[in-house]
Amino acid sequence: MTAPDRTHAADGTLRAWQDPALPVADRVEALLAEMTLEEKVGQLGSRWIGNDMQAPEEVEPDNAHNVAPMQDVFAASGTVPIEEAVRHGLGHLTRVFGSVPVTAVAGAAEVVRLQREVVKHSRLGIPALVHEECLTGFTTYGATVYPAAIACGATFDPELVERMAAAIGGDMRAVGAHQGLSPVLDVVRDYRWGRVEETLGEDPYLVAMLGAAYVRGLEKAGVIATLKHFAGYSASRAARNHGPVPMGRRELMDMILPTFETAIAEGGARSVMNSYSDVDGVPAAADPWLLTEVLRDEWGFTGTVVSDYWAIAFLAKMHQVAADHEEAGVLALTAGIDVELPDTLGFGRHLVERVRRGELPEELVDRAARRLLTQKVQLGLLDPDWTPEGSVAGADAVDLDSPDNRALARELAERSIVLLDAGDALPLLGEGRPGPRRVAVVGPCADDPRTFMGCYAFPNHVLPRHPKLGLGVEAPSLLDALRAELPDTEIVHERGCDWRGEDRSGFAAALAAARESDLCVAVVGDLAGLFGQGTSGEGCDAEDLRLPGTQEDLLVELAATGTPVVVVVVSGRPYALGRVREGAAALVQAFMPGEEGGAAIAGVLSGRVQPSGKLPVQIPRSPGGQPGTYLQPPLGSDSHGISNLDPTPLFPFGYGASYTAFEVGDLEISDSEVSTDGEFTVSVRVRNTGGRAGEEVVQLYLHDVLAQVTRPVRQLAGFAQVRLEPGESARATFTVHADRTAFTGRDLRRIVEPGDIDVFVGTSASDLPCRGRVRLTGPLRHVGHDRRLVTPVEVRPAAGPDQGGTDAAQS
Numbered sequence: 001m002t003a004p005d006r007t008h009a010a011d012g013t014l015r016a017w018q019d020p021a022l023p024v025a026d027r028v029e030a031l032l033a034e035m036t037l038e039e040k041v042g043q044l045g046s047r048w049i050g051n052d053m054q055a056p057e058e059v060e061p062d063n064a065h066n067v068a069p070m071q072d073v074f075a076a077s078g079t080v081p082i083e084e085a086v087r088h089g090l091g092h093l094t095r096v097f098g099s100v101p102v103t104a105v106a107g108a109a110e111v112v113r114l115q116r117e118v119v120k121h122s123r124l125g126i127p128a129l130v131h132e133e134c135l136t137g138f139t140t141y142g143a144t145v146y147p148a149a150i151a152c153g154a155t156f157d158p159e160l161v162e163r164m165a166a167a168i169g170g171d172m173r174a175v176g177a178h179q180g181l182s183p184v185l186d187v188v189r190d191y192r193w194g195r196v197e198e199t200l201g202e203d204p205y206l207v208a209m210l211g212a213a214y215v216r217g218l219e220k221a222g223v224i225a226t227l228k229h230f231a232g233y234s235a236s237r238a239a240r241n242h243g244p245v246p247m248g249r250r251e252l253m254d255m256i257l258p259t260f261e262t263a264i265a266e267g268g269a270r271s272v273m274n275s276y277s278d279v280d281g282v283p284a285a286a287d288p289w290l291l292t293e294v295l296r297d298e299w300g301f302t303g304t305v306v307s308d309y310w311a312i313a314f315l316a317k318m319h320q321v322a323a324d325h326e327e328a329g330v331l332a333l334t335a336g337i338d339v340e341l342p343d344t345l346g347f348g349r350h351l352v353e354r355v356r357r358g359e360l361p362e363e364l365v366d367r368a369a370r371r372l373l374t375q376k377v378q379l380g381l382l383d384p385d386w387t388p389e390g391s392v393a394g395a396d397a398v399d400l401d402s403p404d405n406r407a408l409a410r411e412l413a414e415r416s417i418v419l420l421d422a423g424d425a426l427p428l429l430g431e432g433r434p435g436p437r438r439v440a441v442v443g444p445c446a447d448d449p450r451t452f453m454g455c456y457a458f459p460n461h462v463l464p465r466h467p468k469l470g471l472g473v474e475a476p477s478l479l480d481a482l483r484a485e486l487p488d489t490e491i492v493h494e495r496g497c498d499w500r501g502e503d504r505s506g507f508a509a510a511l512a513a514a515r516e517s518d519l520c521v522a523v524v525g526d527l528a529g530l531f532g533q534g535t536s537g538e539g540c541d542a543e544d545l546r547l548p549g550t551q552e553d554l555l556v557e558l559a560a561t562g563t564p565v566v567v568v569v570v571s572g573r574p575y576a577l578g579r580v581r582e583g584a585a586a587l588v589q590a591f592m593p594g595e596e597g598g599a600a601i602a603g604v605l606s607g608r609v610q611p612s613g614k615l616p617v618q619i620p621r622s623p624g625g626q627p628g629t630y631l632q633p634p635l636g637s638d639s640h641g642i643s644n645l646d647p648t649p650l651f652p653f654g655y656g657a658s659y660t661a662f663e664v665g666d667l668e669i670s671d672s673e674v675s676t677d678g679e680f681t682v683s684v685r686v687r688n689t690g691g692r693a694g695e696e697v698v699q700l701y702l703h704d705v706l707a708q709v710t711r712p713v714r715q716l717a718g719f720a721q722v723r724l725e726p727g728e729s730a731r732a733t734f735t736v737h738a739d740r741t742a743f744t745g746r747d748l749r750r751i752v753e754p755g756d757i758d759v760f761v762g763t764s765a766s767d768l769p770c771r772g773r774v775r776l777t778g779p780l781r782h783v784g785h786d787r788r789l790v791t792p793v794e795v796r797p798a799a800g801p802d803q804g805g806t807d808a809a810q811s
Contacts, residue, residue, distance in 0.1 A: 016030035017034065028374050031382070041349065042089035044369060045090060047086070048343050049093075089124065096176075103141065111392055119388065126376065133456055138400060144595065145457045145458070147413050148197045148453070151416035154614060156719055165217025169220070186207075188617055190234075190235070197572025203715070204258045222379070227272045229273060229275035229284075230275055231252065239542070240541055270304070306341050308341070310342070311332075315331055325346045329345070338369075406595070412593075414609045418611065418655075419588055422586055423585045425585035426604075439521060440491075442513060443497075446477065453594060454536075454572060459475075464533070478568070478570075486602075498549060519564050521568060525575070525590075526572050545575050546576060567584040567588070569590065572591065574620060610658065610695070614656040630649070635710070654763065655766070656764075666684060667771070668681075676780065677738060679735060684731070696724070697721055699719045699763060702760070722795055735792045741757055754776045
């Protein structure tokens with residue numbers, strides 16, 4: 001087939017759907033009118049060229065990782081020649097950069113080649129969208145590996161997350177990518193779930209604020225943000241990946257859906273990806289209530305719903321609610337999925353045949369095609385001057401791991417480290433501290449920078465298939481970073497044990513090194529992988545919350561040497577550290593801080609970096625009996641003497657220590673009573689009472705004292721970062737609309753109920769020195785998507801003679 005004339009109709013005039021002067025909707029309707037049914041269906045599919053890749057010969061079979069669930073099962077059925085796949089057009093090209101190691105220039109050349117094929121072999125020459133993963137940065141060879149999402153959660157800093165997402169999006173656009181499959185907005189419900197590392201935390205408001213910020217950054221860079229996984233995926237029974245979700249609709253509406261709703265309303269997300277899970281027996285990919293009634297009709301979402309990889313085929317293969325791929329495609333299209341990823345199985349030619357037999361309304365095909373074509377118009381793919389070469393115009397100049405990227409990755413990493421307990425050992429340097437003469441650095445995470453990276457970071461996601469290529473980026477280990485941070489200190493290293501397994505043969509050398517040193521830094525935790533290849537990550541779920549392998553036993557024996565042991569946990573989930581804390585001289589939590597993580601952790605240990613991270617998840621005390629998060633009603637928050645299992649965490653949600661001290665007090669609440677459609681302000685004074693500059697995250701929690709259904713004992717409703725010099729004070733003022741107390745009532749409608757609301761302000765879910773009460777008066781109100789979703793915060797220097805300026809970030 002010769003290449004079509006994409007610019008003009010047969011009479012030489014500009015085609016209406018390619019006329020940039022016309023409104024987007026008019027262009028889309030003009031194109032739909034010109035398309036055959038086969039061409040409309042073609043837009044609903046995708047092609048993953050890298051799906052048929054084979055593992056290199058030097059990789060052992062056990063290490064020939066899939067990068068998507070059941071990839072080997074579905075690869076053959078989805079692999080057709082590109083010419084055939086694009087004969088009637090194509091919706092998406094899948095992971096051109098994210099499947100095999102390619103440079104920016106080589107990947108861009110492949111994008112050009114594939115787009116030429118799409119344009120050449122289809123009648124109308126409509127280009128495809130190119131989508132890529134970007135959870136911890138652009139998931140491609142040589143691109144910056146930013147901290148994992150759970151580490152971003154620990155920053156409590158939406159502005160910083162937005163800057164990161166904008167940088168990621170800029171790199172992606174430069175090489176021809178249009179859509180990023182991020183952010184993950186699943187709210188953690190069970191710490192044992194392998195994908196905790198991909199989330200932003202266990203609180204819906206925190207996840208919503210950071211998720212919306214990520215969306216804004218990516219969308220401002222011209223890349224479509226994709227919210228996932230919609231919805232309920234994180235609440236699987238026993239935290240098993242793809243496990244059924246035994247969740248009622250009220251919990252789904254109050255704990256899971258608000259993050260997605262906020263990212264659409266406040267962030268402007270243009271795409272949503274369905275969850276693999278079934279909730280109360282209904283798979284998300286076949287749920288019209290979720291994908292159409294809630295997402296479209298209630299929230300007004302106008303973007304695309306893309307399937308998670310092979311989620312449509314899963315309806316037949318795994319859920320067994322469809323007889324075959326074809327029936328699964330009909331179910332998914334009817335429910336509201338618009339585009340099938342990563343390859344076309346359920347949205348194939350059979351949809352054409354069903355429409356023509358009268359078994360499927362053509363309007364469902366038109367509905368999905370219209371949504372995707374709208375985005376292609378918005379992205380400029382249907383403009384007359386679009387060319388495959390022009391779509392990658394920035395590839396030659398882009399540096400995917402630029403100094404600016406690395407500086408941003410360092411800032412995020414430093415802000416994400418959570419000091420749990422400084423003890424008497426930290427910081428290592430400072431006034432009156434000459435520093436240790438000899439330090440033993442032990443543990444499986446001490447000299448392996450891969451432990452700083454999540455399962456969707458390219459070095460852990462794809463490069464295990466290509467071991468000769470290394471990491472693709474410069475990423476010093478913590479051992480390397482400590483040697484640079486403490487040049488006058490003798491540092492010795494012993495691994496001690498692996499990150500999993502039962503081998504204890506390295507204990508003796510590690511214990512000897514500790515005994516012969518002034519201090520031991522023990523670095524333990526996770527190595528992320530996929531489908532059982534790691535201790536954290538997709539398909540790497542945990543039986544309990546004990547540190548993997550023999551790591552806890554190593555820590556106990558190190559403590560028994562008498563040498564002070566500083567424990568650094570580098571992990572994708574919170575582990576139970578009750579037994580560990582008993583023998584630790586200090587305790588630090590690092591949630592996979594990315595390629596700059598080594599220097600960030602070393603800086604916190606030395607004292608060069610003032611720690612400011614806050615826990616986006618609790619740290620459990622014991623490894624069992626605590627699957628739940630802090631968001632519990634009264635029966636879940638205390639044993640009340642009726643159970644021997646105490647749910648009290650070792651460290652609460654929102655907690656994080658510092659090398660200075662802060663005081664929160666002087667609570668002022670503007671009104672004792674407000675109407676159920678009114679608002680009130682909550683104000684506190686924050687003072688740095690320590691000896692060095694630092695940052696505190698002031699947190700506002702609310703509790704409905706008496707409600708028609710059980711409510712959490714406390715729930716985060718706002719937060720503000722306050723940066724203060726020693727002796728300096730600031731005043732943080734939260735404006736709380738009554739909508740912020742809304743919940744799903746007995747009839748499954750969201751309500752604002754009159755009654756008393758407890759107000760708490762402090763520095764964690766358990767450290768809340770400021771307490772008051774407001775009464776909501778007037779009628780019960782039903783509220784919808786137009787309710788207030790955000791609690792604005794203003795931070796100003798506090799009045800008083802000791803004040804200078806203050807630099808405050810607001811949530």
